[in-house]
Amino acid sequence: xxxxxxxxxxxxxxxxxxxxxxxxxxxxxxxxxxxxxxxxxxxxxxxxxxxxxxxxxxxxxxxxxxxxxxxxxxxxxxxxxxxxxxxxxxxxxxxxxxxxxxxxxxxxxxxxxxxxxxxxxxxxxxxxxxxxxxxxxxxxxxxxxxxxxxxxxxxxxxxxxxxxxxxxxxxxxxxxxxxxxxxxxxxxxxxxxxxxxxxxxxxxxxxxxxxxxxxxxxxxxxxx
Amino acid sequence: xxxxxxxxxxxxxxxxxxxxxxxxxxxxxxxxxxxxxxxxxxxxxxxxxxxxxxxxxxxxxxxxxxxxxxxxxxxxxxxxxxxxxxxxxxxxxxxxxxxxxxxxxxxxxxxxxxxxxxxxxxxxxxxxxxxxxxxxxxxxxxxxxxxxxxxxxxxxxxxxxxxxxxxxxxxxxxxxxxxxxxxxxxxxxxxxxxxxxxxxxxxxxxxxxxxxxxxxxxxxxxxxxxxxxxxxxxxxxxxxxxxxxxxxxxxxxxxxxxxxxxxxxxxxxxxxxxxxxxxxxxxxxxxxxxxxxxxxxxxxxxxxxxxxxxxxxxxxxxxxxxxxxxxxxxxxxxxxxxxxxxxxxxxxxxxxxxxxxxxxxxxxxxx
Numbered sequence: 001x002x003x004x005x006x007x008x009x010x011x012x013x014x015x016x017x018x019x020x021x022x023x024x025x026x027x028x029x030x031x032x033x034x035x036x037x038x039x040x041x042x043x044x045x046x047x048x049x050x051x052x053x054x055x056x057x058x059x060x061x062x063x064x065x066x067x068x069x070x071x072x073x074x075x076x077x078x079x080x081x082x083x084x085x086x087x088x089x090x091x092x093x094x095x096x097x098x099x100x101x102x103x104x105x106x107x108x109x110x111x112x113x114x115x116x117x118x119x120x121x122x123x124x125x126x127x128x129x130x131x132x133x134x135x136x137x138x139x140x141x142x143x144x145x146x147x148x149x150x151x152x153x154x155x156x157x158x159x160x161x162x163x164x165x166x167x168x169x170x171x172x173x174x175x176x177x178x179x180x181x182x183x184x185x186x187x188x189x190x191x192x193x194x195x196x197x198x199x200x201x202x203x204x205x206x207x208x209x210x211x212x213x214x215x216x217x218x219x220x221x222x223x224x
Numbered sequence: 225x226x227x228x229x230x231x232x233x234x235x236x237x238x239x240x241x242x243x244x245x246x247x248x249x250x251x252x253x254x255x256x257x258x259x260x261x262x263x264x265x266x267x268x269x270x271x272x273x274x275x276x277x278x279x280x281x282x283x284x285x286x287x288x289x290x291x292x293x294x295x296x297x298x299x300x301x302x303x304x305x306x307x308x309x310x311x312x313x314x315x316x317x318x319x320x321x322x323x324x325x326x327x328x329x330x331x332x333x334x335x336x337x338x339x340x341x342x343x344x345x346x347x348x349x350x351x352x353x354x355x356x357x358x359x360x361x362x363x364x365x366x367x368x369x370x371x372x373x374x375x376x377x378x379x380x381x382x383x384x385x386x387x388x389x390x391x392x393x394x395x396x397x398x399x400x401x402x403x404x405x406x407x408x409x410x411x412x413x414x415x416x417x418x419x420x421x422x423x424x425x426x427x428x429x430x431x432x433x434x435x436x437x438x439x440x441x442x443x444x445x446x447x448x449x450x451x452x453x454x455x456x457x458x459x460x461x462x463x464x465x466x467x468x469x470x471x472x473x474x475x476x477x478x479x480x481x482x483x484x485x486x487x488x489x490x491x492x493x494x495x496x497x498x499x500x501x502x503x504x505x506x507x508x509x510x511x512x513x514x515x516x517x518x519x520x521x522x523x524x525x526x527x528x529x530x531x532x533x534x535x536x537x538x539x540x541x542x543x544x545x546x547x548x549x550x551x552x553x554x555x556x557x558x559x560x561x562x563x564x565x566x567x568x569x570x571x572x573x574x575x576x577x578x579x580x581x582x583x584x585x586x587x588x589x590x591x
Contacts, residue, residue, distance in 0.1 A: 052587035057493065059585075077583075078497045085495020096490045096590065100240035108233070110494040115227035157494065 001069060002030040003196045004054060004165070009063035011049050011221075023049040025221045027063070032213075033164075034194040036187060038206050041218040047200035050218065051167050054198065055088050056080040067165070085110055089158025093170035095150040097142040097157075104129070104138040107156045124160055131189060132156035148179030155186060166190055168199045172206075180205050187211070226503060234507040237487075244479065245508070249516045251472050255465045256520035256566055257527070262461055263558055264528045265540050268550040269384045273447045276385045277440055281314065281412030282421045284443070285428060286436040295407040300432070304413060307427055309420040315408030317394055319401040321364060325356055332400050335391040342377035344391040348547040350379045364400050372399055382547040469566070473573040480577040488581045489589035501582040502575055509574045513567045521559065525552075 009027040014020050024046045031037055039047045053060050056072045064073040072083055084090075097106045108125050116124070129135040134152040137145060142153055151171065158166055172180035184205065190197045191211055199206065206212070217224040238245055285304070287294045301313045320329040330349060338344065343362070345353065353362055353376070364372040374396065380386055392400065403409070413428075415421050425439040488501055496504070527533055529552045541548055581589065 049587070055493075057586035057590075058588070078499065081492070081495050081497035081500070084493065090493055092493075092590070096486075096493065098237070098240075098487055098490055101236065105233075105236055108229075109491070112227075112229040112233040113495060113500060114229070116229065121229060161495075 003033045003035070003068065004029075004031040004198075005066040006030070006050075006054070007064050007066070009050075009053065009065065010061045011046075011053060011058075012061040015061060023221050024053070024060075027218075027221075027223055029216065029223065031196055031198065033196060034191070035213045036191055036197040036211065037199070037214045037216060038209075038212055039198060039200045039216045039218055040202060040206075041200075042202055045218045046221040047202075047218055048169050049221075051090075051169050051198065051200050054165075055090050055167050056083050085113055086161060087163050087165055089161070089163040089166045091151070091154050091158050091166065091168040091171050093173045095154040095174070097150060097153055099143050100141065102139050102141055103134055103145070103153045103156070106142055106153055107138075107160050110157065110161050124162070128156040128160035131159055132186070147174050147176070148182065151175060151179065151183065152186075155183075164196060166195050166197045168197070168201075170201055170203070171199060172201065172203045177205070184209065230500075230503070231507060234504050235511070237504070238508040238511065245512050248472065248476065249512050249519075251468065252513060252566070252570060253516035253520040253523075255469050255472070256517055256562060257524050258461060258465050259566070260521055260524035260559075260562055261528055261533060261536055263562070264524055264553065265533055265536060265550060267555055267558060268528070268553050269540065270447055271553050272384045272551050274444060277443055277447070280440065281312075282415040282418070282440050283413040283425055283428070284438045284440075285411040285413060285432075286409075286438070287432070288434050288436055293409075294434075295403060295409065296411055297408065298406045301408075301411060303431060304411065304428065307424060307431070309415055309417060309424050310413055311416050312414040314412040314414070316410050316412055317397045317401065317403060317407075318409045319397075319403075321390070321400055323352075324365075326352055328352070329388075331389045332397050333389050333391050334394045334397050336393050338377065338391060338393045338396075340393065340396055341373075341375055342392075343374040343396070344378045344380055345376055346380055346382040346386045346389055346547070347549075348382040348387045349390060350376065351547060366399060366402065372396070381549045383551055384541075384548060387548045469569075473569065476570070476573050477577050480574060480581065484578070485581055485589065488578065489584075489586060492582060492586045493590065498579065498582040502579055505574055505578040506571065509571055513570050517563060517567055 006027050006029040009024055010022070011024040012020060012022050027050060039050065041047045052058050053065055053073070054067075056065075056075060060073050064071050066072070067083070067087060072080065075083060098109070101109075104125055107128055108121065111121055111124060126135070129138055132152040132155040134149060134156050137149055137153075142150060145153060151174075171183055175183065180203065187197060187199070187209075188211055285296070285300075287296045287300070296315065298315075301315055304310055304313045316334070318331065318333050321332050323330055335344060353359070359376075361373055361375045364374065366372055374392065397403075398405070398407075401409075413424070415424055421439050421441070425437050428435055428437045491501060491504070527536075528550055532549055537548070537550075
């Protein structure tokens, strides 16, 4: 059974109105366990929308997304939130860290919803910081970090709950080439950890990478 | 989901914006402080007046003649005892002594525990007497040429009742006020059945048209009216507090829709449910508002009952009655009302916008 199954997925904004916009049209996609998929497309093609539906950030207009056989598209908020918290790690283009908190406070945020013991919390935190190579900055306020460090902090936060799925939306858009290459190295680590990784990008740095399992092109809301 | 980690995280987020929260804490606390102080003063004064009223009969009767108060006598008592429903009629002696040296009147009230050579005065009066070198005793001048010397046995706190009062026994009071043995300043009518008070209050003027009849509920209503906390200057204070409160609420709502919007969206994206967001905001703002509420209450109690409400007391008592102390009161109903009308709207002003943002589509909110 595929890890993620996307069936006849539509996302239509302002449906039935003059300003109706079809962001996604009849998307069908299966992603296997441990697979790394790059979704390529220009800005406005629908890649981010597809990722947000896979993360249960929003609900599709039609169709469904199955993760481990469970339809996540119509989940009530409390279950959708639990799904996001436990199964998905999301890396945003603009990092979306909470300013004013330190690296470790940002990274630990997804864990505060579980009543883990302090030692369990510390162990998960340490592991995530180490994987993202940001351990040395753990006490630093995120506003004082460079772009690359912010992204590593965001990666640590995405990994801290040991999710099976990592979704990254334009992860290198705000990074220089050096840090973009570092991100690609981190993708390799994800591969070793047998995570499902879906990256939505238009950055050519991801082209022709041998460890990438599949490239999917999307244009005007449709898979080409 | 509430657990220790969640509580710690909520507090960390709160401390991240300690400047903003401290501002809210101070403004919110100050509003509660002002409102509570005003209410404590007015309630304390009312309580003193009502306690004094409880020591009187259910109806007070005064005699008038040509528009002036005129003493009552034993015949009046006998006649009133005939009225059906009246259980007892007690003649009371009080009045005013003209302290000509300071051009002021002292109230003379009866305390039968005192002997014929002593008196008890309030701190206010003692201060005045001291200014005129009467530190241990005082000479009452009784026209035409008599002098009555009384030792100052005790000096009591000035309350709204006692601040202008000299207590002596009834015999001495009659001498000072030059009243005969069977004369009384007013009569206390004891009516055991409270349902009959109104009826008896209507019957008495039919027997004695010159009598001024004051049922205790009317006096109570007068006191209430006198210190009605929505009246006059208090209204201005409340309006100022109310406007400040609404400005604060608006500020809070704006901050939720502004700077906190992104934060809520980030938390939603990492798995916080709508309920978790509401819980988080509730914990943070509950700490601020309840902290401010109890701090303001404690400060109000200290301000009114320890420091005697400097500045604010003048609104209630004027400049003259400087030594009056406010009797401490604890009115749970009043404190609960203040809580409901301040803490609850404040929390609502945070939680409702937070909820509205939390139910937004996460991907839309992140844009």
